[in-house]
Amino acid sequence: MHFETPLDFVESRTYDEIDVGDSSSLVRTLRPEDVRLFALMSGDMNPALANGEFTHSGLFQDFIAHGMWCASLLSTILGTQFPGPGTVLVDSSLHFARPVAIGDTITVTVTIGKKFPRNRHIVLDCACFNQDHLLVVSGSAEVLAPTEKIRIKRKAMPEITISDKYARLQVLVSRAEGLAPIDMAVVHPCDRESLKGALLAAEAKLIEPILIGPEQRIRAVAAENGLDLKQYRIVNVKHSHEAAAMAVTLVRSGDAEALMKGSLHTDELMAEVISSRAGLRTDRRISHVFLMDVPTYPRPLMITDAAINIAPTLAEKVDITQNAINLAHVLGIAEPKVAILSAVETVNDKLQSTLDAAALCKMADRGQIRGALLDGPLAYDNAVSLDAAKTKGIISAVAGRADILVVPDLEAGNMIAKQLEYLANALSAGIVLGARVPIVLTSRADTAETRLASCVIAALVAHAAREKQKLA
Template sequence: MTQETQQYLESHTYEEIHVGDSTTLTRTLRPEDIQLFAIMSGDGNPAIADAEFAHSGMFREVIAHGMWSASLISTTLGTQFPGPGTILVDQALHFSRPVSIGDTVTITLTVKQKFEHNKHIIFNCSCTNQEDLEVVHGTTEVMAPPEKYRTRKVELPPGPLSDRYARLQVLLARARGLPPIDMAVVHPCDRESLKGALAAADAGLIDPILIGPEAKIRAVAAENGFDLGLHRIVNVRHSHEAAAMAVTLIRNGDAEALMKGSLHTDELMAEVVARASGLRTARRISHVFLMDVPTYPRPILITDAAINIAPTLMDKVDIIQNAIDFAHVIGIPEPKVAILSAVETVNPAIQSTLDAAALCKMADRGQIKGGVLDGPLAFDNAVSIVAAKTKGIHSAVAGRAEVLVVPDIESGNMIAKQLEYLANALTAGIVLGAKVPIVLTSRADTTETRLASCVVAVLIAHANRQKQPVTE
């Protein structure tokens, strides 16, 4: 077959097809095939879509939807023989045995009978696995193409799907087995903030303490059909009082984490950073985005994109140390830290390059511990080995970064939002450097993001139980 014919699909007309003609198609079942078929069909049968359930069932393994094999018959008819223009009329199939992940299925279609009066053709269908065992057999009746068609082959995008839900389940699994933590949810007086807190409770991550005007919280729940169950509600008059009460609960040891609801970030953080009554530690408070980007082979942390507007050199020391300590909590023993700028060389006219050089030397001298630092690095050099090699950068960090330290809040916020909205990244956000982790959500954040952020808070809270509190 020439390269040109591989790029085209060509049909066979009724007259060109004879009894006994046959064609074959071979496919291997991948995990993403099951995922794609479940999403397309809406068939979330746990015997197929839930690995834990599947292993406890009849077949003791994850199997394909039966119609996945049957769909390959349709693929063969429509793309190979008879080809474009074929219309499926009738089908009778028997499913002999399951198809498991890694099985290779061969579809064989053989012309059994032709009908001159309506140009219909009946095919015998046989689907066998790599052991030559039959998985599906039966017959298919089609109307052959009335004329010759030749069309360019459409190249479908490669899998796997960028499935945020599946990646969320992986993140949720990290907290499985850990007891829920008491979380003060500050002013959950709109649909999304209350829904996020209740979803985290349903997932077994938190025992929420809902702090706000009780009548308003209950009205939101009633309007949206949310069940408040036995969740605790602390009745206060307004959002400012809710923030103050949440901080008081933390200081009294009644909660291990905070979650922002439908109040402004400044209103909550003003109570958190209050010198006399807040939750300060010796560290500067900073924010970290944990992002699972489908096009990047490892989780990536971005800091600081939400709290520190224009951090100084010494601010960045704490920002980096907070991120390194967080990386340790999520299982990265020696995170690779890229200090970002617009260029990869030190330039006296660009302050972020001077800061990067100083920070790397401070790490060499033990002023920043637990990670490997390099900078300045442009974004492409930090995440692309090809870009780094092209520019002659030899570094343990370049192209492999696990922490991205941004020059200021504007650049960090833009990077994080671009990855979330254009690269379909699963995002979790957490505020570090206070006495407890703080889930600082945006009004636009989905329940998925709030759940992911609660997982992070749970991991940090349990890690905090194992160590001495930071001295104020």
Template sequence: MARETLPQILESRTYDDIAVGDSAVLTRTLRPEDIQLFAVMSGDANAGDVDPEFAQSGLFRDVVAHGMWSASLISTVLGTQLPGPGTLLLEHSLRFLRPVSLGDTIHIVVTAREKFAHNRHIVFDCECRNQEGQSVVSGSAEVLAPTQKYRTRRAALPEVTISDRYARLQTLLARASGLPPVDMAVVHPCDAESLAGALAAAEAGLITPILVGPAAKIRAVAAENALDLAAHRLVDVPHSHAAAAMAVSLTRNGDAAALMKGSLHTDELMAEVVARSSGLRTERRISHVFVMDVPTYPRPILITDAAVNIAPSLAEKRDIIQNAIDFAQIIGVPTPKVAILSAVETVNPSLPSTLDAAALCKMADRRQITGGLLDGPLAFDNAVSLVAAKSKGIHSAVAGQADILVVPDLESGNMLAKQLEYLANALTAGIVLGARVPIVLTSRADTCETRIASCILAVLIAHANPPANHTENTR
């Protein structure tokens, strides 16, 4: 049942206006966000209320509402309907008879039972019944009724969006469920963040880390942060440059199926990756994709390239797009919608990015880019909002529902990704594509969630595209 429409004008009833037997009713249906919001506001994170797995093993075998959620609805009726604005709740006595489960519709009824003229108190019988007519809460409440009528507009409350990063991470983690862990060379994990992230991914069953770097330094970081290295292989090399070279060598030899950046500069690692004779090149241009799970967008969105290619040429953008399309298919998007971004949605010779966008779309028409639907140039709003696209008269299978955003250059892409992460609370993961193996390219500021999410992407790619399937670039 949908949440009922609430009256916008609230009007109180005074003590003299209320007769014994008068009643008021409110109806509510319990939603997951009701439980989450109540837990956040009250601090009551009882696992039986907020943890579905724990709840399945509990008394009720289901996620149930906090008991005081139902009690708060009684207060809502008293404060907004009967007696209404100006009411003071003095005392209540309630019995909680049955659990309220997700989807249950609760009818809250308060009925005036007794009035006391000497102090203008009224006692109300209170009952909450579920959709089957069963009583879930029963009791009474004593209030001080208002002495004069109040008529006021219902206060405009802020819209609340539930953004559960942990739940979104679990959804992503489920994609790798059942896949064996991937051997991953972790390059120079010589700070707490990179070492802890690798070990957390190992604990989650995603990777078998090979820690490549100065062994003494890695052990010192582990000791300082109470991290256990006993089960993990260390490859001792003297410094970060040697760690990058060794990690790439391990990958070329088949000892590792993925790479993960630790506490060294990106340029230092990527120089070894792209080395023509000893690196991990394939026939494709190497590029990076951010996977952003934004609470206000209905599906994960990919942003490319925001980390590797600074100002890609038209030919390089072709590879960047093809890498992203192939990757989107691996993570479950059969025909990804690709929006090629610019500042405007029309071709303008003064904006080179619009010319590139038009050429790339024609390349897709000629099967030089395959597997996705392309449209561009598109401004950002037209790419992600159907309303914005319609207002501009844009009719497209991509506009307003893009899966992949192709940015003009690294600067614009990096700013866009960071804005979504820090201002829109996006769960972020990143991966380097186009090399023989997937490469997790982390930042020092990345959270443990981001590192684990990025490892999930690497696992999915490694199992979908074993290194032997790549063709080495001999150019």
């Protein structure tokens, strides 16, 4: 007899209920998170299995599972399905015939081969086949069968999220693969993280850094932290203010096509950028975008403006929104969904952010904002959660699916971004748009990895600008 998996209950088969020839099966598909979770649980970080860049020769050419992952499926079927709860594994012998790759669907079947009345032991023949009916694992298992009938309600397994920020960073870096490095003026990189971030981006072939600041200080930081400055160009200036002015000069002369903030205050750098005499202004309002990769959200999330415009007017929000939409296009999102945030999802004449949201949506309808779907006002929960939107009866193509969050003011945006970074382990990148060139603008507390991620975005924006100039 073949026993099916019960849906609502876990039920054992006692020794007396089991006959030779009885069988049961279990089906599982290998997911990338299964490999990572098994590696973390077992401590087996064998690069042949856990590193997607590693390739084997011969049969083992795919990103594969630990062999014991299939063995664990045998344990699962024995302990929870057949014979079920109360089963004790006594002995096993397994042969691994071929690897299991990501996406393979494995059918595990156990069949009763022998019964031993003297000790109530049972020997089961075990076989695992993939979706192509090829044998993956074969062998046998000897178990002590349950002595009592056990029937318990099946419990839902808890959801587990594996937050691997480094892996997400590598995926982001790979988006710029094949692009030539851009010349980037790095302004006052006089602490470990700002200098290391620039050098990491250089090693990833994203940028050719021009290090601007007091040369002795830059070299001292490099020496203290074991950083190799190699052949990188250093422009020696006396202090941070002079470094900011020199960086803007290099951009205006065509020697650099991007800026990167180092260990100086944002106001000091941006004062030079927005200078009416010799800055980098365009006819577009300058604004900042946080690009966040949040483990618990299914798509990249952009937050704007959380660093430049303190309390933007409606007219300024138009440019802020369009800047973010243009960035989304660069990142390959053809029609981004833009949520205009407020504290509520209804228009209220006493809450200016709701009036601005309604106006922005109508301006998009009239073509004053282009290239995206807009909706607002939306509260934060309605913007990022389909369940929250449905509960409140919001019917919208944007609600619960937002790619871009346009916040009412800098305080709200900065708090959202920092909460996601520090409490949700989000990978964060910061970029200033609307100037002549992209500007990597991160907090002085940000890590080198955050600065590297921001350089990826700057490189993509700079190359998009090159292509636009070619077509002009």
